Amino acid sequence: MPLPTILVTHSDFALHPTPRGHPESPERITATLPRLRSSLPETIRWVDPRMGTSDLLRSVHTEAHIRRVEDASRNGLVLLDEGDTYAGPRSFGTALLAAGAATTAIDLVASGEATNAFALVRPPGHHARPNAPMGFCLFNTVAVAARYAQRKHGCRRILILDWDLHHGNGTQEIFEEDASVLFISLHEHPLYPGTGRASERGKGEGEGFTLNLPMKPGSGDAEYRIAFEEKVLPAADAFRPDFVLVSAGFDAHRDDPLGNLMLSEEGFAEMTRRVRGVAERHCRGRLVSVLEGGYDIDALGRSVHAHLCALETT
Numbered sequence: 001m002p003l004p005t006i007l008v009t010h011s012d013f014a015l016h017p018t019p020r021g022h023p024e025s026p027e028r029i030t031a032t033l034p035r036l037r038s039s040l041p042e043t044i045r046w047v048d049p050r051m052g053t054s055d056l057l058r059s060v061h062t063e064a065h066i067r068r069v070e071d072a073s074r075n076g077l078v079l080l081d082e083g084d085t086y087a088g089p090r091s092f093g094t095a096l097l098a099a100g101a102a103t104t105a106i107d108l109v110a111s112g113e114a115t116n117a118f119a120l121v122r123p124p125g126h127h128a129r130p131n132a133p134m135g136f137c138l139f140n141t142v143a144v145a146a147r148y149a150q151r152k153h154g155c156r157r158i159l160i161l162d163w164d165l166h167h168g169n170g171t172q173e174i175f176e177e178d179a180s181v182l183f184i185s186l187h188e189h190p191l192y193p194g195t196g197r198a199s200e201r202g203k204g205e206g207e208g209f210t211l212n213l214p215m216k217p218g219s220g221d222a223e224y225r226i227a228f229e230e231k232v233l234p235a236a237d238a239f240r241p242d243f244v245l246v247s248a249g250f251d252a253h254r255d256d257p258l259g260n261l262m263l264s265e266e267g268f269a270e271m272t273r274r275v276r277g278v279a280e281r282h283c284r285g286r287l288v289s290v291l292e293g294g295y296d297i298d299a300l301g302r303s304v305h306a307h308l309c310a311l312e313t314t
């Protein structure tokens, strides 16, 4: 019998507050979890995350950054950057729980209790830089997960595939000089945060281990299929990862209010099956996916459902 697919999540991910009308809202959790409870196959196992620690965050963030978010979380709602990134009461704890969820997922997969796992968390993480929160993101959860897989489980080569609408600038910055992490990002371009040109390929020893695939506004399932066949899969297979991580944002969905990409739920399911194939070819299927964006509540629920069903190997 195949090992299960695990969903690591908790209603406490709704505790990170954002101002009324902010797209990155607690409703992303409060609306999505009940929907998944009533619609997911029973074969998908739900697991509570353990709490994360500041030590986990220190693997990719400076002490000053961690303190700043922790201090901001003692007060009312505080704007942390020039844009739209807020922290308030419970934000630090919620972000720690996100790191805990991702590492819980890594442990379950690395120990052979699950084939793969999805950590459904907020806040998102892939814009968070080593020394600064950014773009709704407080800490870079997927980067924390990558370092954890390397240090705790001895994985050498980590693939991070980021299909969020936006370029994962924070993840790129953290690993751009590191040949042990292949970062592949498909994102709408031009769009926030403005980085992610094809010419950004990593630096120093990490040159060639960053692959940016900017997608034109209006791109959808067909354009992504071509990008996977021509770029993503050849690069991922040549890298031969020991563990696969996915920065799974669902804001490239055609119904999402923040972008102009046209992916469908089936498009996300197809990308999921393809990256699952990479993990199956190189690392016994070991894959952990972490939620990033996705701001149309209905489309988010449908897309997460499709993603989880496509992760199952039955």
Ligand SMILES: [Zn+2]
Pocket (backbone or CB within 6 Å): 164, 165, 166, 249, 251, 292, 293, 294
């Ligand atoms: Zn996004």
